[in-house]
Amino acid sequence: MADPRFFRLAGPFTLGEIATQVGAEVAPGADPGRSISDVRPLGEAGPDHLSFLDNKRYADAFQASRAGACLVDAEMAAQAPSGMALLVSKKPRLAFARACHLFYPEAEARSARHASAAIDPSAVLGERVEVEAGAVIGAGAEIGARCRIGANAVIGAGVVLGEDTVVGANASISHALVGRRVVIYPGARIGQPGFGFEVSAQGVVKVPQLGRVVIGDDVEVGANTTIDRGSGPDTVIGRGAMIDNLVQIGHNVVVGDGCILVAQVGISGSTRLGNFVVLAGQAGISGHLTIGDRAVVGPQSGITKDLPADSRVMGLPAMPMAEYARLSAQLKRMGRKGK
Amino acid sequence: MADPRFFRLAGPFTLGEIATQVGAEVAPGADPGRSISDVRPLGEAGPDHLSFLDNKRYADAFQASRAGACLVDAEMAAQAPSGMALLVSKKPRLAFARACHLFYPEAEARSARHASAAIDPSAVLGERVEVEAGAVIGAGAEIGARCRIGANAVIGAGVVLGEDTVVGANASISHALVGRRVVIYPGARIGQPGFGFEVSAQGVVKVPQLGRVVIGDDVEVGANTTIDRGSGPDTVIGRGAMIDNLVQIGHNVVVGDGCILVAQVGISGSTRLGNFVVLAGQAGISGHLTIGDRAVVGPQSGITKDLPADSRVMGLPAMPMAEYARLSAQLKRMGRKGK
């Protein structure tokens, strides 16, 4: 069981209830009324627990498991140990994720404002907004219903948060319009001025950054990630984008819907990512580029030119992944032979 | 117009006032008394707006623009559409940056201390210092006139901030002497102990870090950037250095005047950068090196040896940029041919 100091266990639920909630079918022979008390990995599950199998490599663990119930695909169902109740799903891992939500539901926002929070009188808070200790909400900010604002987070003047959005501890947001159901992790920095200046004979002249950050619904922004506001145009994060920790997004960048940006990625100013682009960890993208839909960039790669849709590239310099694999083998050979 | 929730528009100004403020000349035929209400890019500007052209590539947009006034260089002036008033400047982009400051001036510090700020009685605050909600100022700190301390920022005991310095939300500063007109972005960490320890038979012995961080005038420190204090000598950031987000600066590092450090750069302990050095994004510099004045290091490059002044290098391993371009072409060829 998850540590009760940190997680609240719901349930128990019957197999039938679980099947309905996660989109699976109770296999013939299993009792839909059977009670399940918790979710567990195959190796740790007992007779009251639900587990899952999503990879044939774990068939041995599946057959040895004492799990009372298990999510599997139809193909693997025949290999189940006797006595195990099966829930059949085409995507057992996805269904298990849903089961975890069922057993460990997210805490709902409580309509509560800690006495130490500093909320400007002109800010507008929707119903059931929770504001934790030390949080600061600036003048004219609009906080949607059921938002949760974490301890010591700072929401700047005029910022708009859609409904059900969560802001983590110590995060700060300014000059931004944020969608619904967005999750901003602790320490994220959103809306500060971008890195813009002109060099003159008298020294650096900063270019005023007059744009905003506009974040779509269902986005995640990782811990200590930084998203600068636009210089005139906006910096835009498309609906459903998943952004990991310590990512840098420069001013005027457009991140398309459903993009996945893994930790420590950096995107320079004014670059546009299409939809469903994947950037693996520590990849770097130069400024003013256009990256096509569904492009995939490998870890630590450096992108200095536009990429067409459906590209799959890797390396420094970046090249198609198959070519990178070949080059990589050759470089290793050169190192070994010294010629 | 910039979003009025976040930006306050000043003006209107006459062409003559603008020309004086930005260092441009009203072209013959233009009316110095013409009133301008806002700044806009060429494609969005109307008869009341000022725009700019700084690149011949945008000559078409220039000729099609409905902007009432435009900053251009003398060479392009002849191609202006009829009716457009011109302000002639050798550096139209720089002049436009100044015009943006004119129309959207930075908010001035208000002499205000939020009731929830915790200011040690022994701290000394200059005139017209603004302290936002939840900010903490430690014992003996000295805060110069017109500084603004952002919400939930933490200024440690004894820290000195020069006049007109701005500290962003949730930033923390300790063991540091900071100059005038410095801008420290949200979440920056300045003055924590460096990564110093000795390994003994009984385990790690930390080496006390007894130096400071000393930051010159007009420096910018980006969001979530970290600057460790010196171990005995100081960590020093020279006047006018521009440091982007998520940069790491180790103990005892010296960054010269006017250096530009792009996002996610890392500089290991005791390395010294000369003046006007440029490190592109994600570049890494080993410890105990000397990097000469005006050296330029390309993105994601790894520097493991001293660099003379005016070097231009790139790559892993780093080499002169022209050589890197050649190598890069060869590596791509090797990947394609598989030999």
Place this chain on the structure above:
Amino acid sequence: MADPRFFRLAGPFTLGEIATQVGAEVAPGADPGRSISDVRPLGEAGPDHLSFLDNKRYADAFQASRAGACLVDAEMAAQAPSGMALLVSKKPRLAFARACHLFYPEAEARSARHASAAIDPSAVLGERVEVEAGAVIGAGAEIGARCRIGANAVIGAGVVLGEDTVVGANASISHALVGRRVVIYPGARIGQPGFGFEVSAQGVVKVPQLGRVVIGDDVEVGANTTIDRGSGPDTVIGRGAMIDNLVQIGHNVVVGDGCILVAQVGISGSTRLGNFVVLAGQAGISGHLTIGDRAVVGPQSGITKDLPADSRVMGLPAMPMAEYARLSAQLKRMGRKGK
């Protein structure tokens, strides 16, 4: 002398006291009763100061030094200038680190809770815990004796901190069990959910992250570093691990005892590091790997396969360090010759 605004000088101490404390021997001819007032590098030390020599390269500075006393190894003792009192140690640098602790002791936690701190009534604080301004401590948290909680730091519900642990300003910790004598630097983020989701036809389904972060004794976690909690298993940081700034540690990662992770390193989910592994700056480790004890990975390297114990690798792709050195020389040659 270290800046008295930031550091409190203890002492003076006699040579004999120092020798005992740092594990050195007073050399014949030196007066154990001689009083020493401070520590200094060789070039800055005067007759009242203790310095050290740990490298023959600095023999000239040693002979020219005016230091009243110096830590040296037996071999170099004979070269000391006349009048310098010697403390002989096999590890002069380590002994000097200890002397620095003697002259500049860490401030002890004061039993003090700032009025602006928000401590949940159900949190349990040990004796002599110090809680600075604006810090937040959640329901059911357990804070060990003599812990110091920095200004505006956030300790989430149920978090456990062992005795003598220090949490820096603006750091946040949730879902974590933290050992004794741990130092968490400003802005570190510990315990937020990992980057886990499944893609479904209806969009992304987040996978609940039901594990914790478990941190051993004597660990350091650098400024703005991020450590995600486990997805079901825990994320584990072994005893004595030293983690620098801006490091990313994904969910379910296990970092062994005594590992050293230099700034901006990234470790993807479910990777396991053995004990005493060293990852140099900006190195990236893919997920689900096993890295053997004492493996050393060079800066900016990319690890995509398991590494056996005692490996020493570097590069993109990573290879044994000797091979990387050879390859590196060849690549530079290719760049120069253009063939």
